Amino acid sequence: MKLNLPVAVEKAFKQLESCGFCGYLVGGCVRDFLLGTPPTDFDMTTDATPDEIIKCFANHRVVETGIRHGTVTVMIEGMAIEITTHRIEGDYSDNRRPDTVAFTRNLADDLARRDFTINAMAYHPQKGLIDLFAGSQDIKNKIVRCVGNPSHRMAEDALRILRGLRFAAVLGFDLEPETGRAIRQNCGQLRHISAERIAVELDKLICGKNVKAIILEETAVLGVVIPELLPAKNFNQMNPHHCYDVLTHTAVAMETLAPVPRLRWVMLFHDLGKPATFTRDVDGVGHFKGHSKVSEGMARERLTALRFSRNIVDQVCLLVKYHDTLIEADKTSVKRWLNRLSEPLFRDLIAIKRGDNLAQAPQYRDRLVSLQKLEVLLDQVIAEKACFSLKDLAVNGHDLIDLGITNGVEIGRILKQLLAGVIEEVYQNEKESLMKKVKEIHRC
Ligand code: ATP
Ligand code: MG
Numbered sequence: 001m002k003l004n005l006p007v008a009v010e011k012a013f014k015q016l017e018s019c020g021f022c023g024y025l026v027g028g029c030v031r032d033f034l035l036g037t038p039p040t041d042f043d044m045t046t047d048a049t050p051d052e053i054i055k056c057f058a059n060h061r062v063v064e065t066g067i068r069h070g071t072v073t074v075m076i077e078g079m080a081i082e083i084t085t086h087r088i089e090g091d092y093s094d095n096r097r098p099d100t101v102a103f104t105r106n107l108a109d110d111l112a113r114r115d116f117t118i119n120a121m122a123y124h125p126q127k128g129l130i131d132l133f134a135g136s137q138d139i140k141n142k143i144v145r146c147v148g149n150p151s152h153r154m155a156e157d158a159l160r161i162l163r164g165l166r167f168a169a170v171l172g173f174d175l176e177p178e179t180g181r182a183i184r185q186n187c188g189q190l191r192h193i194s195a196e197r198i199a200v201e202l203d204k205l206i207c208g209k210n211v212k213a214i215i216l217e218e219t220a221v222l223g224v225v226i227p228e229l230l231p232a233k234n235f236n237q238m239n240p241h242h243c244y245d246v247l248t249h250t251a252v253a254m255e256t257l258a259p260v261p262r263l264r265w266v267m268l269f270h271d272l273g274k275p276a277t278f279t280r281d282v283d284g285v286g287h288f289k290g291h292s293k294v295s296e297g298m299a300r301e302r303l304t305a306l307r308f309s310r311n312i313v314d315q316v317c318l319l320v321k322y323h324d325t326l327i328e329a330d331k332t333s334v335k336r337w338l339n340r341l342s343e344p345l346f347r348d349l350i351a352i353k354r355g356d357n358l359a360q361a362p363q364y365r366d367r368l369v370s371l372q373k374l375e376v377l378l379d380q381v382i383a384e385k386a387c388f389s390l391k392d393l394a395v396n397g398h399d400l401i402d403l404g405i406t407n408g409v410e411i412g413r414i415l416k417q418l419l420a421g422v423i424e425e426v427y428q429n430e431k432e433s434l435m436k437k438v439k440e441i442h443r444c
Contacts, residue, residue: 001129003033008079009042013125016083019056021048023083024107024122024130031118034139035171044083045122047105053083070103086110092156095192108132115153115160116167116179117145142173150182158189162201162225165218169208187221198225199306206268207259212251219247225306226268228298231275238286243361246274253359257351262312266319266352269299296321315345323352329373334381335388335423343382350375387422387429390415394431395438403435405442414441 005013009025016023023046029039046053053072054062061075070085088109090100104110107122107130114120117135129136133147144167146153146160154160161183168175175183190198202225205211215222215229223230232246244252254267273294279287296317303313318341327337327349337346350371357367387393393415400411418434418441421427427437 001123002125003123005125006042006079008076009044009081010125011076012044012074012081012083015056015060016044016046016048016053019048019052021046021052021056022124023048024124024127026111026122027114027119030121030123030129031135031139033123034121034136042079042081044081045086045107045110046083047086047107048083049085049103053085057083069101087113089113089156095155095158095189096194097157112147114147115157115163117147118167118171118173120147138176142171143176144168144171144173144179145176146179146182150176150179151185154182154186155189158186158191159193159197159201161187161190161221162193162198162205165214165221166201166205166208169205169211169214172208172210183218183221187224190221190224195305195307199308202226202306203261206254206264207261209255209259211264212255215251215254216248226302228269228272228302232272235275235278236286237274237288238280238284240285241360241364244359246271249359253355256355256358262315262319263348263351265299265303265312265316266323266348267355269295269302269316269320270323270352270356271295272298292321292324315348318345319349319352322349323356327353327374329370329377331377331381331386332424334374334377335386338378338381338388339419339423343378346378350378387419390419392429393419393422393434394429395434399431399435400438403438403442405438410442414438417441 013023023044025042026045027043029042032039048056050064050067050070050072053074054064057072057074063073063075065071065073065082070087072083074081074083085103086105086107086109088102088104089098090102092098111120111122111130111132117133117138119135120133121135122130124130138145144164146164164175164179164183167173205214208214219229219233229247232250235246237246237249242249250268250271253270254264257263257267271291273291273296274288276294277288277291279289281287299320300313300317303316327333337349341349354368354371357365357371381388385392395415395418397411397415400414405411405414418427418437421437422429427434
């Protein structure tokens with residue numbers, strides 16, 4: 001097997017060789033090559049110690065990214081290549097980190113410590129593929145399988161539980177039965193893993209093309225890190241708009257969306273407030289009054305606990321809050337929503353509403369037509385450069401100060417009133433006429 005490598009990677013191989021060492025591409029990039037997807041980054045492993053790597057690449061920029069773990073990042077022609085000394089890991093007494101890490105000159109030992117067979121292959125331009133655990137076979141058969149004893153490997157580092165689900169969701173692979181069992185048996189150990197590491201894996205998992213199957217089949221495992229999922233499982237909505245229980249609806253709706261974490265998080269949480277707000281009317285039909293607000297609260301609490309940035313949490317929560325709010329398909333309504341959300345978030349809201357509707361009972365998919373209309377209107381409003389925020393208004397605070405209005409609160413109140421008038425198309429966004437309005441408003 002011969003891979004077509006970037007010039008910078010070829011140079012890294014040659015440089016190591018010229019210093020008397022041997023490097024290999026390893027992990028995700030080899031897996032991605034075999035999958036036919038262009039790798040995003042190139043990781044190498046070598047028999048050189050970190051100090052030897054640094055000396056060998058003395059004529060390049062070298063960053064000591066994880067020197068204690070043997071990792072050095074070398075910059076070659078603008079490309080960052082992570083080069084790590086072959087490692088053996090000692091015992092794991094805390095379910096997350098090895099007690100000791102030892103360097104070794106032996107590639108096989110390094111490959112044996114890796115999590116899954118599909119991630120445990122190495123490649124060398126002359127030696128070809130080094131596949132000691134039949135990873136290429138598992139790629140062919142679309143299987144996620146632990147290297148070694150699955151139960152031991154999951155117990156060593158509980159993050160592998162989520163990584164296993166992540167690769168299954170992203171690649172559309174099945175969990176090898178023993179690996180799946182070990183994941184389920186050890187899932188409680190995820191408690192020992194830091195929120196940040198969990199969040200990195202979840203961000204990738206929810207964007208997987210096979211996320212629906214993982215959410216539905218591995219709810220108990222995911223429930224350890226997102227307990228809000230558990231009451232939604234098999235929760236019958238008893239409502240003619242719905243053909244799925246709450247969790248199935250959620251999972252189906254998620255797969256309709258682009259693989260963008262923000263969108264997928266919104267969809268994951270949008271209806272999780274339903275079990276807590278469920279009521280039945282006299283005809284036995286289920287209702288979920290106020291569920292958006294409850295879902296929003298759940299999203300805020302969970303995403304904050306997972307240490308997502310305040311900005312992401314706010315954006316997700318805003319979209320969860322409004323996912324079920326009716327939006328009139330006319331231009332003033334579009335401008336009001338643009339003012340409330342900004343253009344990118346408004347487009348996201350439309351995508352969420354579309355995905356939500358696509359996962360409802362087929363006879364109620366009529367909302368798709370009005371969403372399409374809304375999108376056309378949105379494009380028009382943007383193309384016309386219509387005014388929908390204070391920065392687009394033909395007058396600003398300075399103009400009001402020039403009129404002698406000095407109170408900041410009053411300035412804010414007047415500008416807001418002008419903007420509302422312009423959005424509702426009662427006023428024209430034109431300086432002279434707006435200044436006249438200012439005088440009227442200020443007087444009363
Ligand atoms: P991605 O394409 O998302 O970067 P990746 O396979 O490269 O996927 P990384 O987290 O970048 O994943 O890890 C690089 C390699 O290190 C993996 O392919 C795997 O061989 C090994 N690895 C990473 N995390 C673990 C772990 N927790 N236990 C064992 N091996 C691991
Ligand atoms: Mg990687």
